[in-house]
Amino acid sequence: MSNRVDPNLIKDLQSFGLKDAAKCYNCGNCTAVCPLSTPDNPFPRKLVRYIQLGQKDKILTSPEPWLCYYCGDCSTNCPRGADPGETMMVTRRYLTSLYDWTGFARKFYTSEKFEIMAITIVALLVGIGLLLFNTGNPNWEYAHINSVWPSDKIEIADLVMAAILSFLLLSNVFRCFRFVMGDLAFKIPFKVYAGQLKELLIHTLTQKRFGLCTDKMQWFVHLMIMTGYASVFLLVVVFVNGLGFDNLKFQRDLPEYSIWHPIRLVGYYATFAIMYGTTYAIIGRLRKTKPVYKNSHPTDWMFLILLQLTTMTGIFIHFTRLLNWPATTYFLYIIHMMVAVPMLVLEVPFAKWAHLAYRPVVLFLLKVKEAWQQEQAVTEPQAVAEPVTAVERN
Numbered sequence: 001m002s003n004r005v006d007p008n009l010i011k012d013l014q015s016f017g018l019k020d021a022a023k024c025y026n027c028g029n030c031t032a033v034c035p036l037s038t039p040d041n042p043f044p045r046k047l048v049r050y051i052q053l054g055q056k057d058k059i060l061t062s063p064e065p066w067l068c069y070y071c072g073d074c075s076t077n078c079p080r081g082a083d084p085g086e087t088m089m090v091t092r093r094y095l096t097s098l099y100d101w102t103g104f105a106r107k108f109y110t111s112e113k114f115e116i117m118a119i120t121i122v123a124l125l126v127g128i129g130l131l132l133f134n135t136g137n138p139n140w141e142y143a144h145i146n147s148v149w150p151s152d153k154i155e156i157a158d159l160v161m162a163a164i165l166s167f168l169l170l171s172n173v174f175r176c177f178r179f180v181m182g183d184l185a186f187k188i189p190f191k192v193y194a195g196q197l198k199e200l201l202i203h204t205l206t207q208k209r210f211g212l213c214t215d216k217m218q219w220f221v222h223l224m225i226m227t228g229y230a231s232v233f234l235l236v237v238v239f240v241n242g243l244g245f246d247n248l249k250f251q252r253d254l255p256e257y258s259i260w261h262p263i264r265l266v267g268y269y270a271t272f273a274i275m276y277g278t279t280y281a282i283i284g285r286l287r288k289t290k291p292v293y294k295n296s297h298p299t300d301w302m303f304l305i306l307l308q309l310t311t312m313t314g315i316f317i318h319f320t321r322l323l324n325w326p327a328t329t330y331f332l333y334i335i336h337m338m339v340a341v342p343m344l345v346l347e348v349p350f351a352k353w354a355h356l357a358y359r360p361v362v363l364f365l366l367k368v369k370e371a372w373q374q375e376q377a378v379t380e381p382q383a384v385a386e387p388v389t390a391v392e393r394n
């Protein structure tokens with residue numbers, strides 16, 4: 001990887017939300033107080049320095065932006081008000097755009113107009129699609145969504161959407177892997193990768209490193225939103241038609257499942273977790289209560305608004321079905337899908353939700369490098385004169 005200086009880097013990053021990094025005088029306080037910074041992977045000062053020096057290629061191959069969970073400790077302790085925590089957030093947005101080969105993420109992050117237009121177009125397409133493709137024979141006596149949009153047909157649409165999203169996300173994850181691993185990507189044997197897969201699972205499910213930060217509440221809120229979203233994704237994409245089992249169908253007409261049925265419990269958990277997490281974050285952003293909520297990028301708002309609207313319309317549908325209001329239920333179903341689908345197709349591969357994939361993947365790759373380095377130290381001591389996990393320090 002070359003080490004060219006990009007004189008336009010700061011300007012470019014400003015379009016991703018960079019504000020105060022130029023104020024940094026490189027004292028190192030932020031790295032000293034960061035609970036997640038390590039001697040092998042020190043941050044955030046190093047990233048701020050790369051930005052000041054226009055070192056785009058170094059940023060591209062850096063794993064550090066994904067090691068930060070944005071707790072805000074560094075920003076609180078920065079004597080220059082350079083907001084290093086926000087700078088790390090900006091580099092994550094920037095990296096997301098660099099990993100994305102379609103160029104869509106860059107447009108999404110750098111143009112509010114484009115973001116609103118993209119969401120509106122997808123929402124309208126979904127609305128028109130639902131109006132055009134239905135059974136044409138709705139049950140007006142009972143609120144039976146399946147009489148208008150049968151769950152087996154919705155399942156097909158869901159699976160097609162999931163396949164496209166997976167392809168886009170995984171191809172971007174592959175580029176992240178190539179950048180972070182560099183020449184080692186295919187040099188390290190597959191068995192070393194396989195041996196560290198549990199790390200990928202642990203970090204995906206628990207985000208346990210976030211728990212090392214001083215503000216445990218941020219970890220909790222993050223975890224609620226992530227697990228709530230993952231639960232709802234499972235229900236609406238995987239279990240919409242119950243994988244062929246009638247008693248596991250998520251899109252089910254009355255009679256309702258008993259209150260203790262697993263599908264219902266997962267639905268209640270997802271609703272509570274998302275509403276709690278997003279409401280906490282929205283209030284924090286409005287009041288700017290913590291450094292982490294001081295700066296809000298348009299995509300932060302869009303993410304929270306889409307997530308809340310999706311959940312709220314889902315709650316309304318639940319009640320109109322129980323009250324047996326067919327017309328209102330069908331109308332709300334269209335609105336619900338017009339909000340939920342843009343959130344999935346735009347946020348998952350190109351924006352905030354993609355971070356959920358990149359962070360655990362990078363943590364996993366660092367563990368792979370570490371395991372391989374240890375293996376090399378035993379089998380070929382001379383071959384590891386330079387530790388592979390050591391990253392350049394400033």
Ligand code: SF4
Pocket residue numbers: 023024025026027028029030031045048077078079080081082083084
């Ligand atoms: S960001 Fe602030 S704390 Fe960190 S090195 Fe710069 S001036 Fe010091």
Ligand code: SF4
Pocket residue numbers: 033034035036037043044067068069070071072073074075084085088213
């Ligand atoms: S926001 Fe928290 S985790 Fe991120 S660099 Fe600052 S102190 Fe470290």
